[in-house]
Amino acid sequence: MKENLLNAYERGFIDKYTNKTSHYPPELIINTNGRNLLSPLLDALEICEDFIISVAFITEGGLATLKTALYELSLRGVKGKIITSTYLNFNKPKVFKELLKIPNIEIRITDQVGFHAKGYIFENKSYSTMFIGSSNLTDTALKKNYEYNLKLTSLDNGEVIQYFKSQFFKLWDSSKILDENWINKYEVIYLENANENKILELLETQNPYHNDNRDLSKEITPNIMQEEALDSLKNLRVSGETKGLIISATGTGKTFLSAFDVKRFKPKTVLFIAHREQILIKTLNDYRDLIGGDHSDYGIYSGSSKKVNAKYMFATIQTFSKNKNLEQFSKDAFDYIVIDEAHRSSAESYKRIIDYFEPKFLLGMTATPERTDGNDIFALFDFNIAYEIRLQKALEAEMLSPFHYFGVTDYIVEGKVINEKSTLYQLVDEDRINHIIDKLNYYSYEGEIVRGLMFVSSREEAINLSISLNGRGFKTKALTGLDSQEERNEAVKNLERGQLEYLITVDIFNEGVDIPSVNQVVMLRQTESSIIFIQQLGRGLRKHKNKKFLTVIDFIGNYKNNYLIPVALTGDKSFNKDSLRRDVVEGNLITGQSTINFEHVAKERIYKSISKAKVDSLANLKKMYLYTKDKVGRIPTLMDLYHDKDSMDPMIILNKYDNYLEFLIKIKEVTNSTENVHNKILMFISKELTDGKRLTEILLLEELLDGQVNKFEFQKKIRGQGYFMNDSTMNSIIRMLCLEFFTKQKKKKYQFPLIRIDSDEISLSEEFKESIKNEDFRNQINDLFSLAHINSKSYNQKNQLTLYEKYSRADVCRLLNWETDESSTIYGYKTKYNTSPIFVNYHKTEDVDESVRYEDMFLDTHVFQWYTRKGTDLNSKINKDLLEGYQTKTSTIHLFVKRDDDEGAYHYYVGEVDIDIESMENTMIGAKDNKHKVAKMNFILKNAMEYNMFRFITGSK
Structure with missing residues (x-):
């Protein structure tokens, strides 16, 4: 360890070209180019045995990024200490209340004048990891702001780490213990300085795109994304096209985009079609604010109002599509027609309007074009996708509220994990409700008042859950499809006023409902589809002046569709299982300030779902294929499938079928072989x-x-x-x-x-x-x-093998230049052609014979404990060949590891290894009455294993 650290510091501070083997290198982290402080901070936190944090400023969002990791540490009995301050009265009283909810941390408040420290230390058995720099414990500082932070590793007797600790505990002893009495007193002081606090907060979390409180006296201008879309629409028309489709995530300003384009197009008459009158009223007001003109130019055409001579007509599909109403207008009555929620346009009522009118331009808008169920909406718009902005891109452009997603473990009732077959009795069991309340309290919400939406699996569950929560002091209301529109509108108003805390529903709020003030979304049902998941998540993603971020709490039971959660959150619809697994591990790599966090058991349930998912079923492949075909308007090529980010990875087809043509024949797209x-x-x-x-x-x-x-x-x-x-x-x-x-x-x-x-x-x-x-x-x-x-491009073509990519034994034979495929005779490892590939199944299945259930394991990110084949020791030929090749430097050892048998025939390449000669020894393994000789040794990885991969491989099954 000491030698490796010396080598690391030589590389980091003296000579970056040194070829000495080193681990735990010093690193400068700046929150740029996809790298941020949060990821390595969480890596260090999750494996530590103790921690101390000293920061001047803490926000609810910053604390939220650590809550899942802190929860998991509490299960292991790991505790930590945090010193913070009231410097400049930046920290809100609410954040101190949130800190008190976390059972495994002690918090103290320092009165040190000018306290502006930012330091994090995570202690392990033999070393400590330290982050020193400019980042406070805020979500912007950890993920977004341009910050300088130095990551250092030290042994316990290092002078710097000892000095940091001595100064920390000196400050600790002189600081005040955080408790409710202290918070009550601070709250009074904080409120007296409310205006100054707001200015400081803006300096820390400034967002140039945040324009919720727009001044209507000023001209409304398009944002960056809207400008790009408008240019695309213009180019579409210049090329002679008369139809276009905009695909844009909920909350990204589709309505204003259409209004901007109408303003530029300058049509004599406009028709805007939507499916709800309340949408039309808001849209009319937005158009009028942006375009201007007399109030008489604008009119609603619905069941209750039929203004036929308006220049800008806003009509409900239900009323306007009736033949008797359509026939009042000539075919060229409207120069410009907008179809809102265009994924509905394959319905007969929409098609009736599209087929009847002959506008100069037809614009369709949707957040979810995938909701076609085989109906081709792309053809209705001549396959012209003018512009796409999906969730990830919208978050990157800061058009939506950032969110912190928590995948939490659902409750086990009477020994059974909640699943899609759970009874109503199990869903509203008292202990499960207590569990739900505990999670709501722990993961909480941003701001002083919760305005939450809960999505459940049935009408009965919504009603019973509402009754139970109300009986415990919550203010909730169940809303279902049986409630009238007036009842729904009133419930939404009561939520916004703070008279209700939660609306509990099944799926009536999936779309067409705009409640920007929602600051918590709770999912208490299985993920039926990634589309519905995003729709429900989207209910809370609109920006609001009183909301810095959205909290999403997803109760993950033993659902077969759990694999759709990473599909929805990351936008990775390739259905590549390796990508999905990595998405779960690397959840905090989501764009911007947003984070994705899974409790350990919840994560394992997702792994299990991914392994069992039949993503390559003919039905699923055909569905995704037809979606791309609808988009491009012909039989898609493999490259069409690849470039359609809403479709599958074409390699899934090639891995299952002999070739693409065989698949096309299978789904009856072509008939001739x-x-x-x-x-x-x-x-x-x-x-x-x-x-x-x-x-x-x-x-x-x-x-x-x-x-x-x-x-x-x-x-x-x-x-x-x-x-x-x-x-x-x-x-x-x-x-x-x-x-x-x-x-x-x-x-x-x-x-x-x-x-x-x-x-x-x-x-x-x-x-x-x-x-x-x-x-x-x-x-x-x-x-x-x-x-x-x-x-x-996923592989480093300069090398024979690429770290952390997956290979079969046959791949390895080929890429290491073996003359023939000897994969069938590589029983764990083999030395040949100056190479020694070693394959390890990390988590053996329970049915594996105890005599061969070796204790192969990573001791840390750069040391792997390995056992030779059953019945062999250091004197056996196969092991002599391995050791002789290594010691004479005529052969290289390559280590391949797979998490478990669910990975199939493929292993992750974790790199070349050296042998720790001193660790070699002969030993015995197996049951007491069935012992077998083996040799044991430690491998030292030449490249320390990336922690995300280490965490994925070593995580319990």
Whole structure:
């Protein structure tokens, strides 16, 4: 440890080019380029055994980012201390109340004059991690603001760490203990200085896009995103198009965008169609504020009002789509028509209007075009997607309120975890309600008054939960589809006035309801779809003058659809299971100030759901395929699927079917199968090369499409372009494309080599050369090549293997330039061709024989404890080969680890390792009456494992 730290400090402060092995390097963190202080801070917090924090300023948002980690630490009995202050009266009384809710931290308040310290120390058994810099405990300082923070690692007897601790505890002893009496007194002082506090808060959390309280005396101007959309709409019309579709997340200003475009277009008449009159009233007012003109120019056309001569007409679909009403107007009565919630436009009522009128321009607006259920809304707008702004992009542009999402563990009632089959009795069990209240209290909300929405699974649950919560002092109301619009409107008003704390509903608030003041969304039901999840989340994402962030509390039971949670939160709709797992681990990488936090048990339930999810079912693949087809208006290519970020990863298709054409035949998109040779070649490229793990085969084939290639010239060119290349690699490429690398079974499967070699000259095989004369086949090949290029960007092509990417044993044989695929005989590890790949299944299943349930484990992020194969010790040939290759430096050891069997045949590459020679020993494993000899040793990773990957691999099953 000491030597590694010395090497790390030499690299960090003396010579960055040193080649000494080092771990725990000093690091300057600035909250730029996707890197922020929060992630390493949480990493250190989650594994510590004690912590002390000294910060001048704390906000509710900053505290929220740590609450899940602090909760998990409390379960382990880990405690910490925080010193903060009343410096400049920045800290709100509410934040001190929130601090008191956290059972495993002690808080003291210092009166030190000019206290402006920012320091975090997390202690472990043999070392401490320290963050010193400019970041207070605020969500802006941890994730957004341009800050300087230095991360340092020290042994316990380091002078700097000892001095920090001595000064901390000196201050601690002289500081006041935080309790309710102290808060009550501070609250009086704080309120007396309210105006000054507000100015300070704005300086800390300034947001140039925050314009909720716009001054209507000033001109309303479009924001950056709206400007881009307006330019796109203009270009669409310049190209001769008369229809366009805007896809824009809830709360991003679709209505104002349409008004801006109307203002620029200057139509004589406008028709705006929506499905609720209350939406029309607000839209009319927004249009009038922005465009201006006489009040008589604006009119509502609905069941209760039918102003037929308005220049700007706002109509409900239910009334306006009736034939007798439509026929009052000529087909060219409106120059510009806007269809709000355009995902509904495939319904007969909407189509009736679209088919009847002939406007100069038709604009559709929706947040969720996926809600088509097979109906093609894209065709209604001539496949013209003028602009898209989804949740992630909107958060990045600060058009929405940031949010802190907490995936919490739902309650176990009578030994059963809440799931989609739970009875009403279980859902409203007294202990579950106590559990819900505990979580609501702990994760809380921003501000002085809670204005919350609760989404539950049924009308009966909504009613019973409301009764139970009201009986415990809460102010709630259940709203269901049986309640009238007037009752719903009144309930919303009461929530906004503070007369109600929660509205409890099933799904009537999924869309069409605008309550910007909502500061807490509670999800007490399974995630039925990522679309509904985002709709319900969106109810709280509109900005409001009294809301700095939204709190989302999601009670995660044992639901089969839990895998849709990371799909919804991250916008990753590829349905790539590896991506979904990483999304859960790296949740705090969400854009802007927002954070995603999962309690440990909740996270494990999501992992389990991801593993069991049938994302590659034919029904799911067909659904996503048809969505992209509707978008592009033709049979999509693999690259179309890739570029459609709302669709699936095309590799899911290629991993399940021999090739894309087979899938198209399966879903009856095409009826004619291709020639056998075409099918075999497409299969080979799809299965072996398109993943992009080594792009050089593809690069060679691309050159061969234009003619013969000299082997040595190709090697020289590829090496010059920065790709990993040596004689062994070139030989491996040739053996791959000639099928010589493969087993007899695989050779029979692929049948046709792609190349032939004559001395040093390489050319396409006769079968491949003849096949590419077919235009359709050539296009399919080019499509696969393009996808391979895209996929290759995930891999460091300068190296044979890429850290933290997944490989099968066959991949490793190929990429380490083994002459043949020997994956079937690698029983955990094998030394050959100057390489020793080692494969470890980290969490063995319970049914694995006790005699082979080894204790392979990471001791920390850079040391891995490893056991040799059952029945072998240091004197066994297989282990002698391993050690001899390492000690003579003729062989490199590569470590591959998978979390558990749910990962399938693929292991994550965690890098080259050295052997700690002193750790080697012979030992015995197994049950008492069934012992087997093994050898045990520690591997030292040449690159310390990234903590997110470490946390994912080592997390309990």
